[in-house]
Amino acid sequence: MPEPSEQEGASRVRRGRGRRPAAEVCADVLEAAGALLLEGGMGPFTIEAVADRAGVSKTTIYKWWPSKGALALDGYFHAVESALTFPDSGDIEADLTAQLRAFVHVVTRTPAGRVIAELIGQAQTDPDLAAALLKRYSGPRRELAVETMLRARSRGRLRADVDPEVLVDQLWGACYHRLLMPNLPLTEEFAVSLVANLMRGVRG
Amino acid sequence: MPEPSEQEGASRVRRGRGRRPAAEVCADVLEAAGALLLEGGMGPFTIEAVADRAGVSKTTIYKWWPSKGALALDGYFHAVESALTFPDSGDIEADLTAQLRAFVHVVTRTPAGRVIAELIGQAQTDPDLAAALLKRYSGPRRELAVETMLRARSRGRLRADVDPEVLVDQLWGACYHRLLMPNLPLTEEFAVSLVANLMRGVRG
Structure with a gap:
């Protein structure tokens, strides 16, 4: 699993959490992706919106998911x-x-x-x-x-x-x-x- | 059924035919649309390409079909x-x-x-x-x-x-x-x- 980037570290601080295990970050990303999809469909679905909602960096998402489509399907x-x-x-x-x-x-x-x-x-x-x-x-x-x-x-x-x-x-x-x-x-x-x-x- | 336009008249002359009944023109358009689709899929499929192949004007096609999609589906x-x-x-x-x-x-x-x-x-x-x-x-x-x-x-x-x-x-x-x-x-x-x-x- 990748080390969290600085940006991600900042997000964690913003959310007032300690150092999160990778599995937890991954679950947060999936949760955010699924929720965004069910709220608005594919139109407004972007890696950036998922990153914002999950409180992680886009870089982290790109480390685990090769594309927006792959992330959408896992989130779904x-x-x-x-x-x-x-x-x-x-x-x-x-x-x-x-x-x-x-x-x-x-x-x-x-x-x-x-x-x-x-x-x-x-x-x-x-x-x-x-x-x-x-x-x-x-x-x-x-x-x-x-x-x-x-x-x-x-x-x-x-x-x-x-x-x-x-x-x-x-x-x-x-x-x-x-x-x-x-x-x-x-x-x-x-x-x-x-x-x-x-x-x-x-x-x- | 619409009167053939001047452009369509020219196409008919170009193809060396006499005045064609509307049903025949319609059949030619469907034939051309179907053949184009099966040759190249939806990518190169345009009203213009169908008109060219059928020897009719785009205006004639638009009189009978409201959209490219409708023509594609009928042609298919x-x-x-x-x-x-x-x-x-x-x-x-x-x-x-x-x-x-x-x-x-x-x-x-x-x-x-x-x-x-x-x-x-x-x-x-x-x-x-x-x-x-x-x-x-x-x-x-x-x-x-x-x-x-x-x-x-x-x-x-x-x-x-x-x-x-x-x-x-x-x-x-x-x-x-x-x-x-x-x-x-x-x-x-x-x-x-x-x-x-x-x-x-x-x-x-």
């Missing part, structure tokens, strides 16, 4: 993470439904939906942001979902020949489809139907 | 439409699989995938483009898919209590998820699994 992940944990009741249909309802709630009832839609949108023409999106957001979120489904599969609750990765696209991917191309509303009822269709099958 | 729809027709063999699983494989082929093996990804991306921060996307692309494509599924439902091949609109998100939406956040590849095998999972159910 940090801000939504606790709302999107996977329950483990043993009933995979109930657990997936509960997590998807929470996900739909976060992206429709808080500014998080516009933020992630803008980040995904910008990533289509910004290769650095695209790489950060896959590595810092969609990859880790996908892993958490797959873990949950593999656990269900090992308990015999999901068919052994079904690829959990495909289910991720048919559950959360379906929600992103309604978020990014909102011909129809993204609702909690929709989330319930997504899981029910897959678990039960739709054949007449 | 026109370019991919014939490859993405829905077969009707009576076997809904086979028909959906065939159409989804064709869709995956178009978006992964031709420049169409980058074009629609860029359009969806830009639409996240451009309200006019977003409205055009819903009205001119995702809405009509969604309708075609729902028609196919309602036909299957009326034949008893899909459960009566299943909403075909949700299936659209779980099939094509799942593909867009892999197109826009490519943590995993978008393949024809993936398309096959999407339909199989929904038709059969994934419960263990």
